[in-house]
Amino acid sequence: MSFFKDIGRSIQRPNPNRSRRSPTPTSSTFPNAISTDSASAPPQSPLASAPAIQKPLYLCSPFVEAALVKGNFKTIVMLPKYVDIMEWVAVNIFDFFQNLNMFYGVISECCTQQSCPTMSASATLNYTWINQDRKSVQLPAPTYIDYVMTWVQNLLDDENTFPTKSGQDFPASFPSTIKHVYRQLLRVFAHIYHAHYSQILHLRSEPHFNSLFAHFLAFGREYELLDIKDVRGTLNAPVVGIGALWERWREMGILES
Numbered sequence: 091m092s093f094f095k096d097i098g099r100s101i102q103r104p105n106p107n108r109s110r111r112s113p114t115p116t117s118s119t120f121p122n123a124i125s126t127d128s129a130s131a132p133p134q135s136p137l138a139s140a141p142a143i144q145k146p147l148y149l150c151s152p153f154v155e156a157a158l159v160k161g162n163f164k165t166i167v168m169l170p171k172y173v174d175i176m177e178w179v180a181v182n183i184f185d186f187f188q189n190l191n192m193f194y195g196v197i198s199e200c201c202t203q204q205s206c207p208t209m210s211a212s213a214t215l216n217y218t219w220i221n222q223d224r225k226s227v228q229l230p231a232p233t234y235i236d237y238v239m240t241w242v243q244n245l246l247d248d249e250n251t252f253p254t255k256s257g258q259d260f261p262a263s264f265p266s267t268i269k270h271v272y273r274q275l276l277r278v279f280a281h282i283y284h285a286h287y288s289q290i291l292h293l294r295s296e297p298h299f300n301s302l303f304a305h306f307l308a309f310g311r312e313y314e315l316l317d318i319k320d321v322r323g324t325l326n327a328p329v330v331g332i333g334a335l336w337e338r339w340r341e342m343g344i345l346e347s
């Protein structure tokens with residue numbers, strides 16, 4: 091399994107595919123007034139001084155219901171007839187990555203070392219990175235996300251990991267590799283929801299972003315690419331961040347319960 095080796099490689103050479111990022115971000119898209127990462131606690135809110143943590147906007151109506159795709163995602167994730175399951179998983183991961191990369195490309199201007207000094211996913215949850223010495227380290231979110239996206243892009247470009255020619259088999263390590271990919275992409279979604287949802291709303295992209303994420307979750311559950319604990323956190327801890335969103339969507343019937 092080359093996960094740690096690959097991460098080590100991307101730490102030494104962090105930006106080889108930076109130019110593949112979506113070219114869409116522009117400085118005019120986001121006026122300074124909204125370029126903070128305060129989606130969960132708008133400073134102007136009358137509740138801002140209350141000691142309790144405010145409910146994140148993405149859990150509030152109408153945003154939590156906003157979707158391009160109505161109904162349950164079960165039918166979309168089902169394996170089509172005559173399609174190889176590895177091919178199906180590979181092509182879906184490719185699409186999830188491309189779409190997420192595009193969204194992050196658009197909001198990345200607002201995700202800086204200053205605005206996001208940690209890979210935050212809620213007021214109480216920060217993801218850590220495993221470095222080449224296998225130590226858990228805190229990284230600023232843009233650095234963390236750059237490592238993830240570069241690493242995934244390199245895997246997708248690697249014919250030995252994601253073969254595209256007919257007659258070439260997927261490697262035996264494919265299932266475990268894509269689980270690592272899935273977990274890391276989940277974290278990127280989680281950070282965007284937590285820290286940059288106001289920018290998604292500003293772009294009026296919440297239906298698109300919600301549907302992309304719901305599709306990602308449904309697909310991950312269907313093919314066992316996601317552990318529940320990665321989504322909702324450990325059993326005894328309070329559910330925070332995207333774990334709460336996942337639970338809400340299950341209650342609403344958008345995801346399987």
Ligand SMILES: [Zn+2]
Nearest residue numbers: 201206231285
């Ligand atoms: Zn950020």
